[in-house]
Amino acid sequence: MSQINCTDPEAKFQYHLFPTVYILALVVGLPGNLAALFVYAVRIKSRTAFSVYISNLAMADIVILCTLPFRIHYHLHKNNWVFGDFACLVTGTLYFANIYMSICFMTCICVDRYMAAVHPHTYLRMRSPKCSLVVSVGLWCFGGAAILIFILMGPLESGDDSSGHSCFENFAQREWNERLRMYSIVSLVFGSLLPSIIILVCYPLAAKRISMIGTKTAQKAVRVIYTILAITILCFLPNHVVYLLHLLQRLEVIQSCSIRGSIYNARRVTMALVTLNTCLDPVLYYMTTSYFRWEHLKRTRLWGMVSRRRGVYTISVT
Structure with missing residues (x-):
């Protein structure tokens, strides 16, 4: 049976799930990310690659959070969009694009910490914040160009609006064939699967190397790494897996209507989990605030230890 003949279930739970998660994200995530942006971008004068990536991660989260009031109204009114096609296009594009921007900046933090722990000599040559x-x-320019092109292509046509005016879901098959297919494949590969593989491989390697040091600072660094891994596994990984299934469904590789219904319901849950990431990122910011308090100690004492004892490295990985 072709998926074209299937109809998506109503999934009434989403009318309560999304508003609850979005309101929680606004109450917890918005103040936390604004505070992080202020601290890391304004208060801290000594720039590092870590502080640059954290600031950009907070900015991406803030953009996501600014779109949530529109989505709260949308789901509270049983997925009926009343703000017009252009507002739907802009807010929807910003919401999904910045989810991928968040993932990319978390991946950048992962690579930076991996290099610091596993390849310290190379990291010492590359740790300038200019890089x-x-x-x-580059990431913002690429993301901004993709957003602009997508918006300039005009509003998206929905397939079945019998229950209300849909926004960024229930796309017509023509829209999928002519516009969304390539965006979806590129987003899945470069915005979902590749970053997840990098994070899930690099962070355990970094944690293994840091755990050999045995100091309290190293233990704290390992806790930060496990926090990021937990955020990735809880918030992002389920969404990536379900999105892959959703893509296979749209490509008609998966044609069963019952499986299609399960994928639709699972996608509601995983999309809510992705937004929950904006609440959990401030926990990461809080855990890493001491990074700059012991940066001076690292430079004066720990780096001296590196120079005196060949082959022994004490690297900041928070």
Whole structure:
């Protein structure tokens, strides 16, 4: 049976799930991310690659959070969009694009910490914040160009609006064939699967190397790594897996209507979990605030230890 003949279930639980998660994200995530952006971008004068990536991660989360009031209204009114096609296009594009931007900046933090722990000599040559600024600007330029092109292509046509005016879901098959297919494949590969593989491989390697040091600072660094891994596994990984299934469904590789219904329901849950990431990121910011308090100690004492004892490295990995 072709998926075209299937109809999505109503999934009434989403009318309560999404508003609850979005309101929680606004109450907890918005103040936390604004505070992190202020601290890491304004208060801290000594720039590092870590502080640059953290600032950009907070900015991406803030953009996501600013779109949530529209989505709260949408789901409270049983997925009926009343703000017009252009507002739907802009808020929807910003919401999903910045989810991928969040994942990319978390991946940048992962690579930076991995290099610091596993390849310290190379990291010492590359740890200038200029490199992280170039990477960040490049990511924002790429994301901004993709957002602009998508918006300029005009509103998305929905398939079945019998129960209300849909926004960024229930796309017509023509929209999928002509516009969304390539965006979805590129987003899945470069915005979901590749970053997840990098995080899930690099962070355990970094944690293994740091755990050999045995100091309290190293233990704290390992806790930070496990926190990021937990955020990735809880918030992002389920969404990536379900999105892959959703893509296979749209490509008609999966044609069963019952499986389609299960994927639709699972996608509601995993999309809520992705937004929950904006609440958990401030926990990461809080755990890493001491990074800058012992940065001076690292430079004066720990780096001296590196120079005196060949082959022994004490690297900041918070």
